[in-house]
Amino acid sequence: MPAAPEALPTHVQVTEVGPRDGLQNEPGLLPTSDKAGLVRALVAAGVRRFELTSFVSPRAVPALADAAELVSAVRGIPDVHLSALVPNLRGAERALEAGVDSVVLFVSASATHNAKNVNCRIEDSLAAFAQVARRLEGSGIEIRGAIATAFGCPFEGEVDVRAVGRIARHFADLGATRLSLGDTTGMATPPLVTDRVRHLREVVPSLSPTLHFHNTRGIGLANVMQGLWLGVDRYESSIGGLGGCPFAPGASGNIASEDLVYLLDEMGIETGIDLESLIEAGRLATRLMGRPLPAQVSRAGPRLALGDCSAVPTARG
Template identity: 55%
Template sequence: MSSTAPVPEGRPITVCEVGPRDGFQNEKTFIPTEKKIEIANALFASGLRHMQVTSFVSPRAVPQLADAEDVLAGIDRPDGAWVTALVPNLRGAERAANCALDAVHTVVSASETHNLKNVNRPIDQSLTEFEAVFDRLKTAGIAVEGGIATAFGCPFEGVVPAEQVARIARRYQELGAESVSLGDTTGMATPLTVRAAVRAIRDAAPGLDIHLHFHNTRGVGLACVMTGLAEGVTHYDAAVGGLGGCPFAAGATGNICTEDLVYLLQESGYATGVDLDRLIDAALLAQSVIGRELPGQVIKSGPRLKRHDPELTTTAAG
């Protein structure tokens, strides 16, 4: 298997915010369109420049994202922004082609059972249908990022061989994708499975850029990020406040938290271009809009060197 040198300290790392899509889609109470736009703008204002803003899925299947076009039309795009959306099929691609997008994100599961549960078709049928999606979006001047769900394990089948993930990645490359995102849909990723998948893809599809999308279901999401960095991966998805999950994966919880990821990267010597204090403010805004405490840690404690007034702190007695 091939290997890659670790990402050197000081190297810029791309943090892609997926909360407005992957996080909001799981909320049962509809988030008003203007609030979605406000949160997205606050995240951009923190310095984030990559964002998966919404999804062109059926409004019946995911009513929370029925306002996709309105949200995309309403956000303030800063210079250098890379705005994406998820599309499940050609119908979604047709909608996306009429919006101001830099790229769309397709998704197929590495597990046959999960793909049947998620989109009601076998893996190879999904990949064949993506041919029309790639063609349509190429005509519209929109890039396509290939997504692979359950890349590190399946709640129905268990182990997903790295060779299966690499086969799908190679097919995406043949379709015209320049990048592939490995989704830890069920939080089953470990440092060992991450290393195996990344190396298998580099062997099967040389030159294909690899993105990593971890959930924190079992508490090792950030440990998997460190493994990714050791393997030379420089692009990571995360969701504000740790929002997210998968409705078709039993026991799945949220994505790794954007504030926690940015804190880890910056404290490890990497550049993110993000103002952590402003990012925490954006997370607090999202928490207020959603109306419950979010699972992120840095949102609670603040940056490492945050100062507190000793006069306001209880002194031990005795």
């Protein structure tokens, strides 16, 4: 643990990953018009950055089979940045054609997870990324990097921070403009956040990290606190806390955008997002999914939402 934190940011960029990470494990496809409606509700709340979908095999991820249609449905919204995940050149071609603003190249820091996730070695993923970078040269489409299992692997256990650093270096050399550290199965902890952030600042000082936490073990926002103390000013979250890990039934997925923005608001850190409208978007997400979602602040309301307390019981401490 650090002896003392560095500095809290005054502004934080929140990227909404609900349409991608939040939905990707759903067994079926939510209608594209419903997804687009959710994106519009989020834009109305002030959200400007979306990780919208993935250009992967529709057979592997049926929930994102409408990737091109969804980009098409929302790309006319002004002042919005649309990203999509792509694992290889083929995905990048599809993303380019669909009209995204940026592609997110993703690879796992752990070999076993990468093999199970995209069926190839880490080196093969990195080689494919070089092809993508060449293909996108001059296209105006930004390249971003995402490192899955950056805080631990469900198969291998601990992940060496140097493995994360080597991939980050590769992304920087490719000209990536952003780097996201994915807490794929909720294994991040405050000391690991410090360790990763400090190491990356040493080895890729040009590429300040974005933190992407899952609340699988309940400490997602504690990890955000650690990131904030380290001065990290970019986080990814999912509306309603949509998402979750199919091999940990009942476990939460991404940290909930509402709870993140509530925390940042209360800490006096600006996001440009209106919490009440974001809670409305979360209610829409709940209706679309037809089940309660993990976000907490949506249930209780913001802290000064008074007047619904007539049933307060007596003689409690």
